[in-house]
Amino acid sequence: MYRIYLVEDEPNLNQVLASYLRNEGWEVEAFSDGGEARKAIGSRPHLWILDIMLPGVDGYQLIREIKADSEKLPVIFISARDADMDRVVGLELGSDDYLAKPFLPRELVIRTRKLLERIYGDRHEQAEAAAPSPVHLIAPYRIEEQARRVLDEQESCEMELTSKEFDLLVYFAAHAGQLMERGQVLDSVWGDDYYGSDRVVDDLVRRLRRKLPQLRLETVYGYGYRLVK
Structure with missing residues (x-):
């Protein structure tokens, strides 16, 4: 299709x-x-x-x-x-x-x-x-962009994420292995018309880590984050 x-x-x-x-x-x-x-x-x-x-x-x-x-x-x-x-x-x-x-x-x-x-x-x-299939495999998680869902293949269950949490996860998955500065994340996930603090990124990352505990999302202090596959 x-x-x-x-x-x-x-x-x-x-x-x-x-x-x-x-x-x-x-x-x-x-x-x-x-x-x-x-x-x-x-x-x-x-x-x-x-x-x-x-x-x-x-x-x-x-x-x-x-x-x-x-x-x-x-x-x-x-x-x-x-x-x-x-x-x-x-x-x-x-x-x-x-x-x-x-x-x-x-x-x-x-x-x-x-x-x-x-x-x-x-x-x-x-x-x-x-066009590549918009599915990201970050073990044990399977991220399906079109269906907007995340599956834990180890536990055979679907993870409950908010819309913004899902957007952030997809962004990191699409740039897995790359060091992403907070400002880049903010512009891409929140849009360039967002005028709040970039600390909103940190808050959402904390929520994402709590819901997906096996996600290897590293903090690079003073810079941003990197998702390790």
């Missing part, structure tokens, strides 16, 4: 487009804020559909970061602004297609299907191979 990430800040249009795309049998994750979408870049869907004008982080910045993470990952831009200028800038940044608002949702579906077929081919196996 193809995974598509849609980023559109207008609520009604977001819901309509997501519904049309899901009706094609695709798995769709819809975001209404650029900052939230930025956190999902590392999970690499098969396709991004980006509005350009977004709160927080705009589509131009998102595509730069998407292409930096995976240069060949396809992107469709949508915009209600100056169509010619946005089309040119989008192409320069690496977009694969462009739709100017207003457009029919069915047109987006058709363009999406054609782009997926062109990039990945018709076979389901090719599409699955193009």
